[in-house]
Amino acid sequence: MxxxxxxxxxxxxxxxxxxxxxxxxxxxxxxxxxxxxxxxxxxxxxxxxxxxxxxxxxxxxxxxxxxxxxxxxxxxxxxxxxxxxxxxxxxxxxxxxxxxxxxxxxxxxxxxxxxxxxxxxxxxxxxxxxxxxxxxxxxxxxxxxxxxxxxxxLGVKDLHHSGMRTFTSPLWDQKAEEFYASKGIGRDDRLVGISVGSSTAEKNWPAEKYGQTADYFADKGMIPVFFGVPSELALIRKATAVMKSKRYIIAAGELSMGEFMAAAGRCSLAFTNDSGPMYVFDSRGVPTIAMFGPSNAKFHHPLGPCSEAISSWDMPMGPEHVNKTIASGKYTPVSEISVEEVIHAGEKALRKAENLKMRRK
The missing domain is CATH 3.40.50.2000 (Glycogen Phosphorylase B;)
Structure with missing residues (x-):
């Protein structure tokens, strides 16, 4: 090196x-x-x-x-x-x-x-x-x-930064608000963002477990919003099929990339795989719980003060790319992460966010 x-x-x-x-x-x-x-x-x-x-x-x-x-x-x-x-x-x-x-x-x-x-x-x-x-x-x-x-x-000494950030526009913000309004979502509603897909199937926590997690927070008065691209609609349907609550929103395929970034910022909590949406939620200041399996949480975890990565195993530091890890089969599948563990992390993230909010007042 x-x-x-x-x-x-x-x-x-x-x-x-x-x-x-x-x-x-x-x-x-x-x-x-x-x-x-x-x-x-x-x-x-x-x-x-x-x-x-x-x-x-x-x-x-x-x-x-x-x-x-x-x-x-x-x-x-x-x-x-x-x-x-x-x-x-x-x-x-x-x-x-x-x-x-x-x-x-x-x-x-x-x-x-x-x-x-x-x-x-x-x-x-x-x-x-x-x-x-x-x-x-x-x-x-x-x-x-x-x-x-x-x-x-290259000689730069001052490396301090504000964390990962994404930037929207007034138009994207307006489109996101119009989308929520069209679904009956008010400004005071608390939303939990969910992204069930990723670029690689092996990185996906089971859709049914996302549904159970969404149900838990729906029972607490939050409204689950399922984000994603149209190709992930089948996974989203698997998630919603196990839900008892029928108050949820499917945003997959309804928003542009910029509008998604704006809409993500309205969420009070988010659950994702190791994926682009994980970084977006975290960059928008949303407490983000991210599930990792074959990919290494040490290298890619969200950075927010209220965010957390949950890994199915303690993957060692090393040169293994996720595709090589998947090909080897020598990892614990992400499906081994329990719903209870994820819910607990979500509850903890909400408490931390509330405490931070109170300290800033």
Whole structure:
């Protein structure tokens, strides 16, 4: 692992970041963006990202420009990658940082020809071309911290931040309120957000257990709101089928990404798998209980003061990617987490949130 440190002047520069991962990943770099903005006074910060998730950072005040890239559609080929790199190169970038290196980021960097290039290598040739090559995926720290380490290696001393944050707009806030109003939800109603899906089936806590958990909090006077994408509706139906209470809302497929972020902030409590919505709830200040199985809670747990990760096993620190862990079969399934344990964590989170609220008055 390359632990070399540099002293880089980040001020009054054009800084390009390439980071083309997923929804939750875009939320996890929000502390990095906050610290970079503070350290890079007078600089223009440009983020190149997957076009599918651009709403996640559209109103982030720490970014000056977002350049979306359709890496799974019409722009996925090498020619389109080179073309975009040349286009960005016309902006005369002073600094390029690749936060997740791939062959695509190497090609784009070569076309861009920045004055200085650092970050994670995408191919073996990168280390010969980079000014500041570094290992980012260290598997020994939280996702937020590994990106802050990039700035530390570039000489940034002040790494304090406000935690993971997402930013909405008045229009998204209005659309979320209109959605709730259309379902008979008032401003005084207490909502419990639930996200039953994730990118990988093995990461999903059983839908029926989500239903039992939702029922418990519905009995306490809260209204469960099931968020998600249309493909998760079958899981949501499994969850609601075991519920005794019929007062719940299905929001899956009803909201855009930005509207979901706004609607999530209305919740008093949330239950999720290790997923993008977990990071969103946590970033909106919602006490979040997240269930982990094959993925490692040590690296991806929510950060909020009232949030908690519940893991089905004590996964060791190490280089195992979740897909390798799943393939090995050497883990305790997330289904082993009990409903009672999750409910207890939810009750504790609500008490902590109430205590924090009282102390702030």
């Amino acid at each position: 390359n632990d070399k440190y540099w002293h880089v002047d980040l001020k009054n520069k054009t800084i390009v970041l390439i980071y083309m991962l997923y929804f939750g990943d875009m939320v996890s770099i929000s502390p990095f963006l906050e610290v970079l903005r503070r350290a890079a006074e007078g600089s223009k910060i440009i983020l190149v990202m997957d076009s599918r998730f651009q709403e996640s950072v559209k109103y982030n005040p720490h970014i000056d420009e977002v350049i979306p890239f359709d890496r799974h559609g019409r722009e996925k080929g090498m020619a389109a990658t080179w073309k975009l790199g040349k286009k960005i190169g016309a902006l005369h970038p002073d600094i390029l940082l690749t936060l997740h290196g791939t062959a695509r980021t190497t090609l784009m960097a070569l076309a861009m020809h920045p004055k200085h290039w650092g970050g994670e290598e995408g191919t073996r040739i990168d280390s010969f071309l980079m000014d500041w090559p570094m290992t980012i995926e260290t598997y020994n720290s939280h996702a937020v911290d590994k990106y802050l380490k990039v700035l530390e290696r």
